[in-house]
Amino acid sequence: MDYLGQLLANGLVLGAIYALAAVAFTLVYGVVRLVNFAFGELFMLGAFLTASLMLPEVRLLGTIVPMPGFSLPVAAMGAITLTAALGVLVDRIAYRPLRNAPRLAPLITSIAVSVVLQSLAQTIWGAEELRFPEFYLATLPPVVLFDSIYLSVMDLVVMATALAAMLGLSAFIARSSLGRAMRASAEDQMAATLVGIPVNRVVAAAFAIGSGFAALAGLLYAQTYGFAHSSMGFLPGLKALTAAVLGGIGSIPGAALGGLILGLVEALGSGYLPNGTAWKDAISFVLLVGLLYLRPQGLLGKPELNSAGRGSLLGGASEFGAAWLRTSFAKVDGALARAAAGGPRAALALLALAILVGALVPSDYWLRILTMVVIYGMLASGLNVIVGFAGLLDLGFVAFWAVGSYLTSILFVLVLKDQFGVAPADIWWLLYLNLPLAGLLAAGFAVLLGTPTLRLRGDYLAIMTLGFGEIVRVVAINWMDLTNGPMGIRGIPAPNLFGIALGSPRAQFFFALALAVLVVFAIARLVRSYVGRAWVAIREDEEAAEAMGVPTARYKLYAYAASGFVGGFVGVFYAHSQQYISPLNFSLFENILLLMLVVLGGLGTFVGPFVGALIWIVFLQLALDLPFVQAYPETRFALLGVVLIVLMVFRPQGLAASARVALTMPGARPGARRVKEVA
Amino acid sequence: MRAPSPTPLLQARAITVRFGGLEAVGNLDMAIGRNAIHGLIGPNGAGKTTVLNVLTGFVRPTEGELVFDGAEIGGIGVNGFARRGLARTFQNIRLFGAMTVLESVLVGAHQRFSANALSLVFGRRAARDAEAAMIARAYELLAFVGLGAEVADRVATTLSYGHQRRVEIARALISSPKLLLLDEPLAGMNAVEKAEIADLVRQVRAQGIAVLLIEHDMQVVRRLCDHLTVLEYGRKLADGPPEEVLADPAVQAAYLGRAR
Ligand SMILES: Nc1ncnc2c1ncn2[C@@H]1O[C@H](COP(=O)(O)OP(=O)(O)OP(=O)(O)O)[C@@H](O)[C@H]1O
Ligand SMILES: [Mg+2]
Numbered sequence: 001m002d003y004l005g006q007l008l009a010n011g012l013v014l015g016a017i018y019a020l021a022a023v024a025f026t027l028v029y030g031v032v033r034l035v036n037f038a039f040g041e042l043f044m045l046g047a048f049l050t051a052s053l054m055l056p057e058v059r060l061l062g063t064i065v066p067m068p069g070f071s072l073p074v075a076a077m078g079a080i081t082l083t084a085a086l087g088v089l090v091d092r093i094a095y096r097p098l099r100n101a102p103r104l105a106p107l108i109t110s111i112a113v114s115v116v117l118q119s120l121a122q123t124i125w126g127a128e129e130l131r132f133p134e135f136y137l138a139t140l141p142p143v144v145l146f147d148s149i150y151l152s153v154m155d156l157v158v159m160a161t162a163l164a165a166m167l168g169l170s171a172f173i174a175r176s177s178l179g180r181a182m183r184a185s186a187e188d189q190m191a192a193t194l195v196g197i198p199v200n201r202v203v204a205a206a207f208a209i210g211s212g213f214a215a216l217a218g219l220l221y222a223q224t225y226g227f228a229h230s231s232m233g234f235l236p237g238l239k240a241l242t243a244a245v246l247g248g249i250g251s252i253p254g255a256a257l258g259g260l261i262l263g264l265v266e267a268l269g270s271g272y273l274p275n276g277t278a279w280k281d282a283i284s285f286v287l288l289v290g291l292l293y294l295r296p297q298g299l300l301g302k303p304e305l306n307s308a309g310r311g312s313l314l315g316g317a318s319e320f321g322a323a324w325l326r327t328s329f330a331k332v333d334g335a336l337a338r339a340a341a342g343g344p345r346a347a348l349a350l351l352a353l354a355i356l357v358g359a360l361v362p363s364d365y366w367l368r369i370l371t372m373v374v375i376y377g378m379l380a381s382g383l384n385v386i387v388g389f390a391g392l393l394d395l396g397f398v399a400f401w402a403v404g405s406y407l408t409s410i411l412f413v414l415v416l417k418d419q420f421g422v423a424p425a426d427i428w429w430l431l432y433l434n435l436p437l438a439g440l441l442a443a444g445f446a447v448l449l450g451t452p453t454l455r456l457r458g459d460y461l462a463i464m465t466l467g468f469g470e471i472v473r474v475v476a477i478n479w480m481d482l483t484n485g486p487m488g489i490r491g492i493p494a495p496n497l498f499g500i501a502l503g504s505p506r507a508q509f510f511f512a513l514a515l516a517v518l519v520v521f522a523i524a525r526l527v528r529s530y531v532g533r534a535w536v537a538i539r540e541d542e543e544a545a546e547a548m549g550v551p552t553a554r555y556k557l558y559a560y561a562a563s564g565f566v567g568g569f570v571g572v573f574y575a576h577s578q579q580y581i582s583p584l585n586f587s588l589f590e591n592i593l594l595l596m597l598v599v600l601g602g603l604g605t606f607v608g609p610f611v612g613a614l615i616w617i618v619f620l621q622l623a624l625d626l627p628f629v630q631a632y633p634e635t636r637f638a639l640l641g642v643v644l645i646v647l648m649v650f651r652p653q654g655l656a657a658s659a660r661v662a663l664t665m666p667g668a669r670p671g672a673r674r675v676k677e678v679a
Numbered sequence: 680m681r682a683p684s685p686t687p688l689l690q691a692r693a694i695t696v697r698f699g700g701l702e703a704v705g706n707l708d709m710a711i712g713r714n715a716i717h718g719l720i721g722p723n724g725a726g727k728t729t730v731l732n733v734l735t736g737f738v739r740p741t742e743g744e745l746v747f748d749g750a751e752i753g754g755i756g757v758n759g760f761a762r763r764g765l766a767r768t769f770q771n772i773r774l775f776g777a778m779t780v781l782e783s784v785l786v787g788a789h790q791r792f793s794a795n796a797l798s799l800v801f802g803r804r805a806a807r808d809a810e811a812a813m814i815a816r817a818y819e820l821l822a823f824v825g826l827g828a829e830v831a832d833r834v835a836t837t838l839s840y841g842h843q844r845r846v847e848i849a850r851a852l853i854s855s856p857k858l859l860l861l862d863e864p865l866a867g868m869n870a871v872e873k874a875e876i877a878d879l880v881r882q883v884r885a886q887g888i889a890v891l892l893i894e895h896d897m898q899v900v901r902r903l904c905d906h907l908t909v910l911e912y913g914r915k916l917a918d919g920p921p922e923e924v925l926a927d928p929a930v931q932a933a934y935l936g937r938a939r
Contacts, residue, residue, distance in 0.1 A: 521800075522800050525799050525800045525801075525802060526796065526799055526800065529792075529794070529799045529806070529810065530785070530788075530789055530792035530794075530810075531796070531799065533778075533782055533785055533786050533789070534786065534789060536775065536777065536778060536782075537775050537778070537786045540775040540776045540777060540778065541773055541775055541776075543737070543757070543773075544769070544773040544774075544775065545775075545786065546756065546757035546758045546761070547735060547737070547757055547758075547760075547761055547766075547767055548758075548761060548766075548786050548787045548789055548850065548851075548854070549758050549761035549762050549787070549789045549790040549854055550758055550786065550789045551756070551758045552758065558796075562796075604777075660777070662779075662782075663778065663779075663782045663785075664781065664782060664785065664810065664814060665802075665806075665807060665810040665811075667807065668807055668810040668811040668814055669811075669814060
């Protein structure tokens with residue numbers, strides 16, 4: 001009983017924090033139908049700003065800066081105000097231009113904003129934890145309830161603050177004209193504009209309040225755990241989103257309820273399940289996935305929020321942007337269109353170029369980097385099938401990659417070598433068997449994960465796939481017997497062909513290139529057929545596709561399967577080329593990175609993923625020569641985020657957009673026939 | 680003994696559709712004959728599009744049943760309706776963005792393809808032949824709806840409004856439907872274009888495909904249709920041969936002051 005009581009008390013404190021952050025998601029979603037992933041980072045900034053304002057001095061960008069040393073309440077007010085202003089600014093720059101764009105665009109931008117804010121925070125405050133200064137209330141002795149439940153005074157303050165903030169917000173929404181306008185535009189944006197509510201002002205207010213709530217949640221969280229860190233917002237952000245979805249996104253009482261439920265479930269789960277603390281993150285995501293499957297509208301939500309507008313990023317070209325920007329894109333387009341018109345000849349020329357580079361580059365260092373380019377290009381190609389062609393945002397793609405890598409590593413190292421003492425060189429051929437096997441396994445897995453998402457669209461789909469990806473990662477970390485846990489698996493043999501070791505960087509590059517040819521060839525064959533046409537039709541207008549006789553559910557699963565197959569297939573080679581894997585290789589950040597590479601290069605093209613990978617990975621290396629980047633390596637990721645936001649606003653089709661692929665089989669056109677017969 | 684009258688191609692029985700409190704269609708009985716050009720007319724908001732949505736599976740009727748080609752249909756998903764032979768166009772054109780005219784039309788032929796993933800990846804002969812056959816058919820249909828082969832590789836949404844309508848019709852026809860349902864295909868067209876599309880509808884019927892046509896222009900309806908159903912406030916106001924129906928005082932009253 002005492003134990004239970006203590007767990008419940010802890011759960012309530014945690015739940016209060018989740019509830020506050022969940023309000024941020026729910027408020028903005030209600031008004032602009034946007035899942036602003038960046039709230040996790042605003043949460044983190046709230047913590048950093050409060051801590052900084054409380055300290056006498058802080059090290060910012062490596063220099064000691066004197067600080068006012070406010071008390072917690074004053075510092076918190078300052079931090080909340082600053083974060084609220086930042087939230088409004090982010091909306092103005094990154095989201096407002098995309099208000100009428102396809103839903104995928106602001107979703108991707110919000111992920112990019114997260115990356116920017118997190119990298120900037122790391123640049124400014126450094127990679128280490130910032131200790132949260134102690135507030136004098138925290139030095140008081142804990143309150144004891146029922147003789148046995150200990151609650152610190154600060155825990156009580158956290159709960160009281162959360163309660164006060166919630167009640168204040170409810171009163172604001174019910175009473176003030178701005179609050180009522182907010183509710184009106186949450187009900188119906190179109191109608192709200194018609195009756196003369198200045199929607200932009202309402203949206204700005206929602207962002208300000210939401211960001212303030214996120215900051216408040218963040219500073220309370222940091223206060224409770226005693227530190228601030230640049231990546232601290234990530235998991236709580238996802239949990240808060242889960243809480244918002246749990247309660248029914250768009251509903252404020254729902255967010256409060258969802259936050260409390262999640263806090264309690266997590267506290268009880270980590271207290272009672274065997275090895276519960278390790279699995280507590282998985283608990284939230286299992287809850288999320290199960291809920292989205294059974295009741296996508298959440299406990300108190302409305303079902304119509306699970307909808308997506310028609311159209312895709314590729315359907316219409318964006319007309320924004322300065323003239324010089326458009327002319328330079330037009331030049332890129334011209335060159336690419338000419339290359340694409342070259343068809344197979346252009347593809348062969350590209351391949352020849354890659355072979356030439358692989359043969360001539362003298363340094364092992366650069367060969368390794370180029371191998372990474374090819375690997376990431378292949379992975380991004382796999383993701384491109386589902387995101388670029390079928391138009392379904394998948395944030396759990398890394399799971400398929402992990403399946404492939406782990407399958408081959410477990411077989412080679414943990415089973416055959418450790419259990420049976422088989423030398424990897426004796427079973428070199430197993431690698432070639434594992435490639436398609438892992439592909440099939442991952443494809444099966446993808447269908448399994450895809451099936452429950454079929455009823456979901458747009459944002460909910462992204463959230464659910466994200467939940468799956470996280471579950472897989474948590475399993476990989478905690479299922480020690482199967483995966484070796486966080487230590488990862490070492491000693492994975494390099495590829496080998498008939499006893500010839502292919503471990504040298506050059507051999508690996510050509511191995512990767514050969515696989516890339518297979519991957520692109522297979523994807524191209526599928527895309528340039530009725531399957532690809534069905535995918536693109538689903539992307540552009542799901543209902544119209546159905547009306548043309550396309551069983552859209554089945555073709556979505558095909559897209560998942562194809563993308564999963566590529567992920568598993570490439571994962572096998574990845575493991576053998578790295579010779580060491582750990583759950584860290586398969587984080588959500590990797591998934592986001594792959595997504596960004598696809599968007600950068602061009603969704604729905606064959607070269608785009610490779611263009612994106614080449615630009616990014618080469619830039620990542622070259623930039624290291626700049627002194628500024630040497631001092632602050634994270635700024636590169638901030639730049640990637642900025643580039644993505646700019647692309648989304650000015651050029652959502654990506655750089656290589658006019659390498660638009662034909663969706664008919666080459667050689668099946670009557671024109672082509674005739675040419676062949678003559679020749 | 681009398682010869683049994685041929686069963687209609689499509690029978691809608693006691694169809695009611697409610698959206699929340701609004702009754703968009705009320706207790707509608709309707710039969711579309713084989714090889715008919717069946718007009719569905721009525722003032723704005725009468726429920727015509729909703730009826731078409733019911734007949735193509737887009738809207739599940741609150742009450743009532745559908746019998747198509749001798750079998751009851753329902754619960755088969757929108758794509759199931761298309762597979763049974765019901766093809767449609769949309770009142771607001773819905774072509775796929777970023778697809779060329781040829782590709783868009785080929786999406787309509789989806790159910791004609793059957794190659795599996797392996798034969799696609801390995802480029803098997805059968806898969807290639809099926810593709811070539813459907814491409815040839817798509818070119819035929821483009822010519823049939825009055826579009827030259829030169830538009831085949833243009834992005835469909837960049838064509839003129841009239842041409843987009845024709846692409847939509849070609850996309851619907853390539854599945855070789857038994858019934859083609861057209862939602863105001865003449866809207867926004869000039870007299871010449873209207874005559875061309877009307878002619879096209881006749882040719883479609885000549886190929887043995889029945890047509891359901893929603894249209895506001897009474898001149899066209901009178902000349903083109905062999906049967907009319909008139910809706911008002913979701914209820915059937917009149918049903919029968921055009922001459923009879925259009926002479927009906929109730930129909931004229933419904934249109935007075937409200938006709939376009
Ligand atoms: N999905 C829907 N939800 C709610 N109401 C709807 C829906 N679809 C149609 N309605 C309503 O049903 C009624 C009939 O609409 P419908 O579009 O079928 O009319 P229509 O005869 O096609 O009109 P028009 O000539 O303008 O095309 C209208 O009042 C419309 O607002
Ligand atoms: Mg209509």
